[in-house]
Amino acid sequence: MKRSRRSARRAGQGGPRIQIFGLRGIPEVQPGDDLARLALGAARREGVALARGDVVVLAQKIVSKSEGRLVRLADVEPSPLARAWGRRMRRDPRFVEVVLRESRRVLRMSERALITETRHGFVCANAGVDRSNVPGGLVTCLPHDPDASARRFVRAVRRRAGVQVAALVTDTFGRPWRLGLANVTIGAAGLRVLEDLRGTRDSQGRVLHATVVAVADELAAAAGLCMGKRARAPVVIVRGAAFRSGAGAARQLLRPEREDLFR
Amino acid sequence: MKRSRRSARRAGQGGPRIQIFGLRGIPEVQPGDDLARLALGAARREGVALARGDVVVLAQKIVSKSEGRLVRLADVEPSPLARAWGRRMRRDPRFVEVVLRESRRVLRMSERALITETRHGFVCANAGVDRSNVPGGLVTCLPHDPDASARRFVRAVRRRAGVQVAALVTDTFGRPWRLGLANVTIGAAGLRVLEDLRGTRDSQGRVLHATVVAVADELAAAAGLCMGKRARAPVVIVRGAAFRSGAGAARQLLRPEREDLFR
Numbered sequence: 001m002k003r004s005r006r007s008a009r010r011a012g013q014g015g016p017r018i019q020i021f022g023l024r025g026i027p028e029v030q031p032g033d034d035l036a037r038l039a040l041g042a043a044r045r046e047g048v049a050l051a052r053g054d055v056v057v058l059a060q061k062i063v064s065k066s067e068g069r070l071v072r073l074a075d076v077e078p079s080p081l082a083r084a085w086g087r088r089m090r091r092d093p094r095f096v097e098v099v100l101r102e103s104r105r106v107l108r109m110s111e112r113a114l115i116t117e118t119r120h121g122f123v124c125a126n127a128g129v130d131r132s133n134v135p136g137g138l139v140t141c142l143p144h145d146p147d148a149s150a151r152r153f154v155r156a157v158r159r160r161a162g163v164q165v166a167a168l169v170t171d172t173f174g175r176p177w178r179l180g181l182a183n184v185t186i187g188a189a190g191l192r193v194l195e196d197l198r199g200t201r202d203s204q205g206r207v208l209h210a211t212v213v214a215v216a217d218e219l220a221a222a223a224g225l226c227m228g229k230r231a232r233a234p235v236v237i238v239r240g241a242a243f244r245s246g247a248g249a250a251r252q253l254l255r256p257e258r259e260d261l262f263r
Numbered sequence: 264m265k266r267s268r269r270s271a272r273r274a275g276q277g278g279p280r281i282q283i284f285g286l287r288g289i290p291e292v293q294p295g296d297d298l299a300r301l302a303l304g305a306a307r308r309e310g311v312a313l314a315r316g317d318v319v320v321l322a323q324k325i326v327s328k329s330e331g332r333l334v335r336l337a338d339v340e341p342s343p344l345a346r347a348w349g350r351r352m353r354r355d356p357r358f359v360e361v362v363l364r365e366s367r368r369v370l371r372m373s374e375r376a377l378i379t380e381t382r383h384g385f386v387c388a389n390a391g392v393d394r395s396n397v398p399g400g401l402v403t404c405l406p407h408d409p410d411a412s413a414r415r416f417v418r419a420v421r422r423r424a425g426v427q428v429a430a431l432v433t434d435t436f437g438r439p440w441r442l443g444l445a446n447v448t449i450g451a452a453g454l455r456v457l458e459d460l461r462g463t464r465d466s467q468g469r470v471l472h473a474t475v476v477a478v479a480d481e482l483a484a485a486a487g488l489c490m491g492k493r494a495r496a497p498v499v500i501v502r503g504a505a506f507r508s509g510a511g512a513a514r515q516l517l518r519p520e521r522e523d524l525f526r
Contacts, residue, residue, distance in 0.1 A: 014309045015285035015496045016489045022278035046277045108524040115524060123440040132474070133465045172476065176439060176525035177386040179518045180457045180477025182484070184441070194443045195491070202395045203495060211395070213435065213491060214443025221445070221484030225504045226279045228458070228476060232466060233278045241488045255442050261371040261378060262439035262525050 018240040021048050022226030022233030029234075031068035036156030039235045048237060050163045055241060056153065057223035059234040060171035060186060061133055063149050064140040071098050071129075071139050085109060095129065095139060102127035102141050107263065113174075118142060121254040122186060123263075124173040143169065146187025147249040154189045166190030166245065170220040170227075176262065183224025185216040185250045193217075193248040214253060215243050281503040284311050285489030285496030292497075294331035299419030302498045311500060313426045318504060319416065320486035322497040323434035323449060324396055326412050327403040334361050334392075334402050348372060358392065358402060365390035365404050370526065376437075381405060384517040385449060386526075387436040406432065409450025410512040417452045429453030429508065433483040433490075439525065446487025448479040448513045456480075456511040477516060478506050 023042040029035070035058060043050055050056070064070070078086065078093035082100055086093030088111055096114065100106075103116035107123060116127045120142065128142040143149045146169040153167045169187030174180075185193060193216035223236035257263055286305040292298070298321060306313055313319070327333070341349065341356035345363055349356030351374055359377065363369075366379035370386060379390045383405065391405040406412045409432040416430045432450030437443075448456060456479035486499035520526055 015287040016283075017285070018283040018485075018488055020279075020281040020283070020485075022280070024278040110524060112522065113524065132469065133467060135467060136469075175477075177518050177523060178447070178477065178480065178516050180475045180480065180516065182477050182480050197491075204396060204398060206395065206399075212443045213487070214438075214441065214445050215488070217441065217443065217445050218484040218487045221481040222281075222283075222488060224476070224481045225281055225478070225485060228460075228505070242491070253441050253443065255440050259375065260440060261373060261376065 016240070016242060018222070018238065020222055020226055021046065021237040021239070023048070023235040023237070024233045026062065026234050029062045029065040031066065031070070033066045034156060035062060035066050035235075036153055036160055039153075040157065040161055042235060043237065050157065050161055050165055050237065051239065052164050053239070053245075054163075055166045055168060055191065055219050055223075055238040055243070056157070057168045057170055057220060057227075057236040057238060058150075058153065059227055060128070060142060060146070060169055061130070061140055062234045063143050063146065063169050063187070065134075067143050067149065069141045069143055070134070071141060073098075073137055073139060085114070089114070095126075095131070098139055098141065099126045099129050102129055117263075120146070120186070121251065122173075124171070128171055128186075142171070142186060147189065147251060148187075150187040150189035150250075164190070164245075166243070168216060168220055168223070169250070170223060172224065183220045183227060185220045185253060188216050188248050188250045190245060191216065191248050192244040192246045193250060193252050195244065215241075216248070216250065216253065219243070279503070279505060281485070281501065283485060283489055284309065284500040284502070286311075286498040286500070287496045289325065289497050292325040292328040294329065294333070296329045297419060298325060298329050298498075299416055299423055302416075303420065303424055305498060306500065313420065313424055313428055313500065314502065315427050316502070316508075317426075318429045318431060318454065318482055318486075318501040318506070319420070320431045320433055320483060320490075320499040320501060321413075321416065322490055323391070323405060323409070323432055324393070324403055325497045326406050326409065326432050326450070328397075330406050330412065332404045332406055333397070334404060336361075336400055336402060348377070352377065358389075358394070361402055361404065362389045362392050365392055380526075383409070383449070384514065385436075387434070391434055391449075405434070405449060410452065410514060411450075413450040413452035413513075427453070427508075429506070431479060431483055431486070432513070433486060435487065446483045446490060448483045448516060451479050451511050451513045453508060454479065454511050455507040455509045456513060456515050458507065478504075479511070479513065479516065482506070
């Protein structure tokens, strides 16, 4: 676990500087596709060479597609609960059924939203099941193990290009209390997802107590500025950000239930 | 309301590209200081000229200090409730008293955290009251009207440098369900804080329904990568991000109570 050399160097020259590149030239991803190959090709065409210390941010949608995490609604038999809530929510009951199957707990059921805890432990609307940017009749589900997806991507980039990058798998989640979606991390490899400043001192020399920063989620949100559903850059490179490399994982971002005041 | 010219131009050349500059050379801010003057000076010393379409992101701490939103704990008489919770939480009861005074509603009181709704409507720990990076015996409170703070900054930059920028005032908030703090917007001027994609079509030609992106919060998080309590860049410039200019305000990010499932 050490500070990325790139960011340490940059921090020396005045203030920190970060660059973000959105890669648009990724073809429609098919089950079995190697995302590292697609990302390296798109980067090359945009004149960007991946470098040590880069964070490669992958939209959940392409990771799910490459892993075949698609469900054909025609094949889904909705339960009575899914039928009832489909009517109340004016959604396809087969969609509601897929959401319930992808969930390990329902937090809120209302006409407006179905907020559940996914099998990984993420809390979000519709368990991350999504119809947008998917061919008709299909929905995508979150990867089975997005941390493993990120690790595989990091290994494949190292094998193909000889470069050590960090990788995030991200999705846009809603938030309580605040409107709008923001891009957050659901899978991570090659970096510490939380930066723990407890015990360090502030500019006044006072020890910081409660300061743990969710670096991976700030990286995800930064990449989200280039992703968007219209921007169509499903792969984004963040260069120059200060983070600690190491064996982090998105599951470390999950607040344990016993410490959670809003479940 | 129109797409920033800079981002439109960049979007033409392959994928989107964003640059983030953290400005470290801001002196300790005093009540009455003109943040636009300090930011322009720091940018000049780092060789960065503010340009149309830039988003200037200001850490809440320096905005609060410039507006004199400091409270001396020695002047605070804690109520019985603040005394009781100071004991339970092992915090200074005068700090708890300031938190309660800054709140219009308490959502959760536990030994670990005091989650309240501020007078503006933000939900966060300790109503945004903070002791870090403040001289001993003082705490900072959130600005009275952070949207007005952002508007004043935008006007002052236009007056001093003749450049139209957008501005955000940001603070690090915790999140339910997820560990770690992330930088979010509490004040905004010169841009639309929410990008409403409902009614537009996805890559499959299907109309997007639930897609409203909290662009201002993604910008805040991106800037957070350069801020941090150790990075000490209290002013950050985000250049090249796609956003719509316009008369947005952070209060538009507040989810109305009747639509909130977690209050």
